[in-house]
Amino acid sequence: MEIVYFAGGCLWGVQAFIKTLPGVKFTEAGRANGTSYTLEGEYDGYAECVKTGFDPTVVTIKELMGYFFEIIDPYSLNKQGQDIGEKYRTGVYSEKQEHLNEATAFLSERSDYDRIVVEVLPLTNYVRSAEEHQDRLARFPKDYCHISAAILNKYK
Numbered sequence: 001m002e003i004v005y006f007a008g009g010c011l012w013g014v015q016a017f018i019k020t021l022p023g024v025k026f027t028e029a030g031r032a033n034g035t036s037y038t039l040e041g042e043y044d045g046y047a048e049c050v051k052t053g054f055d056p057t058v059v060t061i062k063e064l065m066g067y068f069f070e071i072i073d074p075y076s077l078n079k080q081g082q083d084i085g086e087k088y089r090t091g092v093y094s095e096k097q098e099h100l101n102e103a104t105a106f107l108s109e110r111s112d113y114d115r116i117v118v119e120v121l122p123l124t125n126y127v128r129s130a131e132e133h134q135d136r137l138a139r140f141p142k143d144y145c146h147i148s149a150a151i152l153n154k155y156k
Contacts, residue, residue: 005093007047009080013145016137020155023059029129061102081146091119
C-alpha cells in the first residue's frame, strides 16, 4: 500500500468521495504542509486534505488525479465552492517523488495546464484532524459540501 494526500477544499466531501474509489484502502481527514505540528489555534498555512492509502496494483496516481479532478475546480486559487481561504487550496502531496512526478505528468498533459493552480509538492508535515472531522458526511449527510451528491455517490 502507498500513501498520497489530496487537498480539494473542505475535507469532508473530499474524504467521502475518495473512500469510494477503486483501489483506495483507507482515508483519514487531516491537514498538510503547515508550519506547526498542532491544530490548536490558527491553521498556520495548512491545507485541508485527505490522507489516502491505496493499492498501486489497482489504481495509479494518474488515475486518482483523474478522479480528483471530478470534484475540484483546478483553476480556483484558495477556493472551492463556498469555502474560501488558503486552507481550502487544492493540492497533491506525497513523500514519494514518483507520486509527484505522476501527478505533474497528469497536469502537464492537459491542454489547460497553464491555468491550473493545483499544488504538487512534497509532504512537509501532516496532522490528523480531530475525530469529529473523520467521515463527517457519513454521520451528517446534510452538512454543507461543495461536491454534489451525484458525484459523491458515483463510484459506490
